[in-house]
Amino acid sequence: MSEAVREVNGNLVVSLTGEIDLDRAPEARRLLLDCVKRSKDVLVDLSAVTYIDSSGIASLVEALQWAKQRGTDLCLVAVSPQALRVFELARLDKVFAIHPDLDAALAGEN
């Protein structure tokens, strides 16, 4: 998944893909925390996430907490309908900043 991270205007854009379940959440968690450790703002692209469950959500919550502790931002971009449903269920759609696309997210950062 390392090719899933690219730098745009000094931010890190991470793309998660496919089904983020208990099997794949550890890999997503590692990827997200590695990005947060680089002390840049992190934009997580969820457009290609076809399924996410509580374990995937937990990885994102943990990454958000780490980012807050470091004083950096972590926000969600282009959240697929399936993923948005789960964030809403968990009432986390107000906890994470969610942007419709990358341009909106980058504008929001300034």
Place this chain on the structure above:
Amino acid sequence: MSEAVREVNGNLVVSLTGEIDLDRAPEARRLLLDCVKRSKDVLVDLSAVTYIDSSGIASLVEALQWAKQRGTDLCLVAVSPQALRVFELARLDKVFAIHPDLDAALAGEN
């Protein structure tokens, strides 16, 4: 499936769709035989067939036999790769006339 039949240049074009298995083959068979009974040439569009098994193939073979008995044509059009694989397996790809698309089939009719 009755909206699946339309008339083009005096031929009947029948479109089969989805998975033609033991469950749905009787419905496909009825549709095909009804077309053959109308004593026109029949073009069977298989572009939207995602799965076909021996029971689906059997319906097409039966329709072809009926057509031959009446002296009309029955040919296959735009056969999906999944369906083509099964016709090849059954060595029926040389028994049925198979046309890449409707235009080719209509040209071939003349």
Place this chain on the structure above:
Amino acid sequence: MKIAAITTPEAEYLLELRFPARTDRMAMVRDLVRSAARFCGFDEAGTHDIVLAVGEACQNVILHAYEGRGDGPILLDILQNADSIILRVTDFGPAVAPTAVQPRALRDLRPGGLGTYFIQNLMDTTDFGRSPSGVGNVLQMSKKKDPSK
């Protein structure tokens, strides 16, 4: 979670799946559940919710009933009646008091504790108890085919 004597509902058996409690099996299990929910006439949103609920239930078995030992079996029964789809997840781990299976209070920034909460919010009924045979814990869930009813 509601304490219940789990009984076999009067319903038509669609399928019964048995698989080891391993995380790498879950994508296949979800594909089957997705297919069954569509068979029962659920739309994409309803199908997603059923798949998620079953995924969370199996996750709980993997994490809690078998504590990550990947060799314990999970049984998934899928049934329907005129109104609902019914899904039953059975594990063969030690008996669990149904009162121990509780969603934690939803706090904003805490990972975990979401599974049971999701299940209860996604499905119309959820019951946790011992299986009728006395072996294993059963989580039985159902969802109405037409949510407007």
Place this chain on the structure above:
Amino acid sequence: MKIAAITTPEAEYLLELRFPARTDRMAMVRDLVRSAARFCGFDEAGTHDIVLAVGEACQNVILHAYEGRGDGPILLDILQNADSIILRVTDFGPAVAPTAVQPRALRDLRPGGLGTYFIQNLMDTTDFGRSPSGVGNVLQMSKKKDPSK
């Protein structure tokens, strides 16, 4: 079809599915097999062929073992080892002589008789026999993960 004592191969159990011998269940069964074949690393062409072989095997059970009675159970075991996927279709109908399960001669314009022929041509091994427990007929099929081997 080759006469064989059906033994459990040394392989890892992926999933075990049980369902009534009804034609309307087959689309769900195929979705599971498709998912399992992909899990074992098969490409789209290999996956299609495995799904078709299992579909034909179940069709034979529905038509011949249970003669259209939709209440008999079908058991589908899916296993893998390093080389192959292994699929086992068990019915609980009357004992069938393996020699009775034969593809008919392929004649061009005759419907039927294709199922067994397909199975033998789609899979690398096919064995028909009584189940090890003595109850039921088993069709065991395997397909190599890399057909170039």
